[in-house]
Amino acid sequence: MSPGLLFLAAISLYPTLYSLVVSFMRWNLSSGEAARFAGLDNFVGLLTDGLFWNSVRVTLVFVFFSVLIELVLTFGLALLFFRGFPGDKLLRALIMMPMLCAPVVVGLLARFSLEPTYGIVNQLMRSIGLPTTEFLGNVDLALPTLIAIDVWQWSPFLFLILLAAMQGLPEEVIEASKIDGASWPRIIWHQFLPLLRYPILVGVLLRLIDSFRVYDIVYMTTRGGPVDATSTMSWQIYDVGFRAFNISYAAAFSWLLLLLVLLAVNSLIRRMVARS
Amino acid sequence: MSVAKRRNINWNVGVRASVAVISTFLFIAPVLWMVTTAFKTGNQAFSGEIQWFFTPTLENFAEVLGGTRLTYALINSLQVSVISSIVAILLASGIAYPLARYEFRGRDQIAGTILSLRIVPPIVTIIPLFLVMRTIGLNGSLLSIIILHVFMNLPLAVWLLRGFYEDVPKEIEEAGAIDGLGNIGIFFRMVLPLAMPGVASTALLCFVFSWNEFLFASVLSNAGSQTVTVALTQYVTPVGTEWTLIMAAGTVVAVPVWLAALAAQKYLVRGLSLGAVK
Numbered sequence A: 001m002s003p004g005l006l007f008l009a010a011i012s013l014y015p016t017l018y019s020l021v022v023s024f025m026r027w028n029l030s031s032g033e034a035a036r037f038a039g040l041d042n043f044v045g046l047l048t049d050g051l052f053w054n055s056v057r058v059t060l061v062f063v064f065f066s067v068l069i070e071l072v073l074t075f076g077l078a079l080l081f082f083r084g085f086p087g088d089k090l091l092r093a094l095i096m097m098p099m100l101c102a103p104v105v106v107g108l109l110a111r112f113s114l115e116p117t118y119g120i121v122n123q124l125m126r127s128i129g130l131p132t133t134e135f136l137g138n139v140d141l142a143l144p145t146l147i148a149i150d151v152w153q154w155s156p157f158l159f160l161i162l163l164a165a166m167q168g169l170p171e172e173v174i175e176a177s178k179i180d181g182a183s184w185p186r187i188i189w190h191q192f193l194p195l196l197r198y199p200i201l202v203g204v205l206l207r208l209i210d211s212f213r214v215y216d217i218v219y220m221t222t223r224g225g226p227v228d229a230t231s232t233m234s235w236q237i238y239d240v241g242f243r244a245f246n247i248s249y250a251a252a253f254s255w256l257l258l259l260l261v262l263l264a265v266n267s268l269i270r271r272m273v274a275r276s
Numbered sequence B: 001m002s003v004a005k006r007r008n009i010n011w012n013v014g015v016r017a018s019v020a021v022i023s024t025f026l027f028i029a030p031v032l033w034m035v036t037t038a039f040k041t042g043n044q045a046f047s048g049e050i051q052w053f054f055t056p057t058l059e060n061f062a063e064v065l066g067g068t069r070l071t072y073a074l075i076n077s078l079q080v081s082v083i084s085s086i087v088a089i090l091l092a093s094g095i096a097y098p099l100a101r102y103e104f105r106g107r108d109q110i111a112g113t114i115l116s117l118r119i120v121p122p123i124v125t126i127i128p129l130f131l132v133m134r135t136i137g138l139n140g141s142l143l144s145i146i147i148l149h150v151f152m153n154l155p156l157a158v159w160l161l162r163g164f165y166e167d168v169p170k171e172i173e174e175a176g177a178i179d180g181l182g183n184i185g186i187f188f189r190m191v192l193p194l195a196m197p198g199v200a201s202t203a204l205l206c207f208v209f210s211w212n213e214f215l216f217a218s219v220l221s222n223a224g225s226q227t228v229t230v231a232l233t234q235y236v237t238p239v240g241t242e243w244t245l246i247m248a249a250g251t252v253v254a255v256p257v258w259l260a261a262l263a264a265q266k267y268l269v270r271g272l273s274l275g276a277v278k
Helices: A003-023 A041-047 A050-082 A088-095 A103-114 A120-127 A142-167 A171-179 A184-195 A197-212 A216-221 A233-243 A247-275 B003-038 B059-066 B068-101 B107-116 B122-135 B142-166 B170-178 B183-212 B215-220 B228-233 B243-263 B265-272
Strands: none
Touching: A003 A247, A003 B068, A003 B122, A003 B142, A041 A247, A050 A088, A050 A142, A050 A197, A050 A233, A050 A247, A050 B003, A088 A142, A088 B003, A103 A120, A103 A142, A103 A216, A103 B003, A103 B228, A103 B243, A142 A197, A142 A216, A142 B003, A142 B265, A171 A184, A184 A197, A197 A247, A216 A233, A216 B228, A233 A247, A233 B122, A247 B107, A247 B122, B003 B243, B059 B068, B059 B243, B068 B107, B068 B142, B068 B183, B068 B228, B068 B243, B107 B142, B122 B142, B122 B215, B142 B183, B142 B215, B142 B265, B170 B183, B183 B228, B183 B243, B183 B265, B215 B228, B228 B243, B243 B265
């Protein structure tokens, strides 16, 4: 048993069990009352809590659209790059810049860019005659705006994975289909997609895992608002646990989040582990 | 190849290159705007019109780095990221090397379980860990943040290092064994030097993730142990926001990561995809 395994076991097993225990208690750090056993109260409470279901909906919408848009966008972008052209390496290095920024920095940058009076987005929109828009303060626009920010920051990540995978494809495959007179859409559909299934799977899996935890950007831009329009599960749990200090409710909440993530990625991760 | 066909290919490359340049610009434009704003005075930034050409000023950087808050946080972040990366690499090597080298029962289960730790959203682990840190009195200390960053980076490091250690040819180790080296000697004197580029870039990736991390650091830090990402949140105040200063601070936080990524570029894709795409 190596020290690393001991450390991992200690820091993952114990808190996991601890949080399970806490989720069955009634425990609010701000009330000063001692924690006591509450059975299934927290879970029953959550399932009848409108804020909980709102956060589930917000999270699923956010995850689904951001990952879908990123996948389609970056597949096209990778196709553009994979045969190479002068200067492609430089562009590839530049494209990485957004994903290397801390999400907190991206959140600040988004606030500044979307600012109504001197933010660059609104300045550009005005210059082509569009009205000034409060992207982050509008109930209908806030979530799509967060999705756009995520797409901007994390598309480079999927792009790099897909590009590396495409460049690893055997040249014969492409040559052979060309000689057969296949058109590009056919080659992409019948040759590329099947051969790239595994890298796409890994890329999508990693993006899914990461987008379920979206928190930093919400913290820096909308703080869950306006009117809970961007209150993702991670944000809502933080709000319950560290602002209302309802620790046990937040623990139960986080178990339901974990369950949702596992449901979403379980089949993908099993396939990935089987391949490695 | 006929002239017509060649011209067709050139045209093709030209179109692809142009679309690629435009796409790249869309990705870096906000970053460029952040960096240029950092070099502007307030009047230049808030004139209401986009100023493409201006005389750059270093005032914002001087103010951001001259004040104690961000400088202090930078030192904290440097400590947290460097120490947690080194510890993560050491602990992960102890797991990854046996996983790469020896056949034993349950090997794949261990690897799978370690990977699955990466699935758990941090908000799920932070509640119990916050309570534990409070109980043992580590709350608000740099040590508590370091411990959590080691925890955060271990699965990634194990998964990557395993790949890099597997790439070291077995024959070299057998030669070492014949020369009378023990397992530990073989690892430190033969495997580690050969796997060094991979190990170093794994360390750089751990550094990047730790440097950029926010949730653990914000929940566990206090005024004295703020990391840079936490310190940045304090720049946005309800009373007027000094965007030129904030953009300078954002740039200062982003630059070390850009440098680290540049150094690890060759292994970046492999690292980010957990070695799945080599």
